[in-house]
Amino acid sequence: MAAGQSDTSERRETDESKIILENISQVYRRKKSNGEVPSEFTALSNINMKVKKGEFVAIVGPSGCGKSTLLDILAGLTRPASGEIHIDGKKITGPALDRGIVLQGYALFPWRTVRRNVEFGLEVKNVPKEERKDISQHFIRLVGLDGFENRYPLELSGGMKQRVAIARALAYDPEVLLMDEPFAAVDAQTRETLQDELLRIWDETKKTIIFVTHSIDEAVYLADRVAVLTTNPGTIREIVATNLPRPRYKSDIRSSAEFSWTRHKIKELLQDKNDIIERKQVNGPPVADVISTFASI
């Protein structure tokens, strides 16, 4: 079967879940500089999670715990060593337009204008030109870039580029939005603005979102649930429900006691140094590296 096709023979009942991750593991082979046989490294082990339609799930964890690896598998860009992912009961076998991807580095086409970047997925879908223009205009307006349709990426700020990337991912109407550190490259103020815009867009479009971030605050502010990963190998330590009222962008939720409590709980889960040290003795990067990651969160 070609990459991106859905394997309908494997359709299965999915209760209420939009996405089901079952026993996902990933193993990489690492070359050795001295010419010895490459060693195997387990990046992810036994990841199980269910995500409801329209849910916003954030994934946090220390550097190297496998967040991007998991998102790549969800996107169908790489296959897991074992396990399966089903979306609406269909097994993922490759990339497809039911999933939109937004990455940290924008990944815009520099030779295309804002409009033509946003229209890219629609061209792949063979949407007629006039319809493409209407759809792209709708999403350009949704992300607040009215008037910038004919600019090139080089002429835009980091925040504007990320808005284009979001509009491009939404324009071909994917069911699921996969976001890997999308706001990591912008300044703190722009980051908060983009977080609010994402929540507003999510309200309007009802997409199911999986959002990888290093920032606990960002995860708690945005998500319904936060999956906390630990490292070596990457496993889900706990999935924490944020239980904060919505819409969050209309209130000062970051100052609430519930916000602080949830933030603290996740930080504690991540800072369980005993656990990190125990795991490090088996296989992993220097403990100091792992702990210093948390210091900057």
Ligand SMILES: Nc1ncnc2c1ncn2[C@@H]1O[C@H](COP(=O)(O)OP(=O)(O)OP(=O)(O)O)[C@@H](O)[C@H]1O
């Ligand atoms: N293609 C690859 N070959 C070998 N090892 C890899 C490969 N890709 C990732 N890894 C390793 O797998 C582990 C998980 O990497 P991954 O990029 O998924 O982590 P991450 O949690 O996203 O990290 P960060 O937060 O720093 O972006 C790391 O130890 C990384 O070095």
